[in-house]
Amino acid sequence: MASMTGDRRLLADKTPFPEDLDERLRAQFTFLIEVDQLKSIMRQSPLASVRRRENDAEHSWHLAMMVVLLAEYSDEPIDVGHTVQLVLVHDLIEIYAGDTPLYDDAAGTDQRDRELAAADELFALLPDDQALRIRALWDEFEERGTPEARFAKAMDRLQPLLLNWMARGGTWQTPGVTANDVRARKAVIGDASGALWEAGRRLIDEGEQRGWSRSGDAPQ
Template sequence: MEDDALILDLQPLPDGIDERLAAQLTFIAEADRLKTVLRASPLAAADRRENDAEHSWHLALMVVLLAEYADAPIDVGHAVKLVVVHDLVEVYAGDSPVYDPQAVLDQQAREEAAADRLFSLLPADQAREIRELWDEFEAGATPEARFGKGIDRLQPMLLNWLAGGGTWSMPGATEARVRAREAGVVAASAALGDAAGLMVDEGVRRGWIRTSEG
């Protein structure tokens, strides 16, 4: 498939479908690419890496189940929307592993360009709504966005714990960098931050997390 080709270019929708619905289905078809974007994080239940769609579903489930631990009251439905939308841009931008310094150098520019391209496929009102959700998550200025970001930090920590190290074994993963990720959990929830801290403490003790470079 050409880089600028849409999935529905290969199998166009039947004639006669309403224009608004056709735009929505085009976006939904493009979002199917999220299932092919591999993350660095390992799965707990299988010997493979998770994909972005699995990650987004897991975050949504965690928001529903763990909302009671948010330090500030949140609208759970809104927080679910934020975590479902926030990685959609990776259908074009790809994943940027947090412990790979080269991968994150141009991450913001790549994701902004991907957001412009992807969200413009929707009808104008929905394009605006989804872009506002994405921007809200990125800014992290609302209680829902802060909690979503905290859950986005906690989820891979849990997977790393279950894998006996996971991405903590990557060359760029030192205790200081892992602690920086832990701080994002703490910023959203003291209780969840405490749990993350205990996993990191024990990960260091077991040798899963290096205390320094080298």
């Protein structure tokens, strides 16, 4: 098993697994317990069903369901199973790096450095072969060099759009953010699906008309 960097105390250390447990299985169990923290990383998007924000685990599950249902709208053929793996892995690093809100430019300045460091630390908990495979999935999502990664990224931007529509604004009403800012940050959907970007843009346009977001380019 690859060694862990830093002095972080792992969740599994609270109730250590038996010493005679198979080493590979111990590493896998340790990683699975560590990523349970994803359930406590809160995002900015409001849930449609109850009055609270969603967490990263809920977000990742929702993206996986969207891939299964919306893959038919991809402009390029995609491997659905592989794309599901991408969306399930993509936010794991936020356990250590934290969530970076889409419209918070200041928080985004060091986002890449924080997330790279988190990836190095978190994936090192796994057996070497799985550490390489999971890290490769995360890198693929970030680089968007494959049809699957582009579609996965599109789902990552479409999902909060749908939640903000249901909230009649949600994070679209972040101070200083305009409808044009929303369009600019969501345009990546079009890199994977013209049909889904047309639908997403329609919701943004309608939301602006209804006063759920600010019109114009200048901060309000």
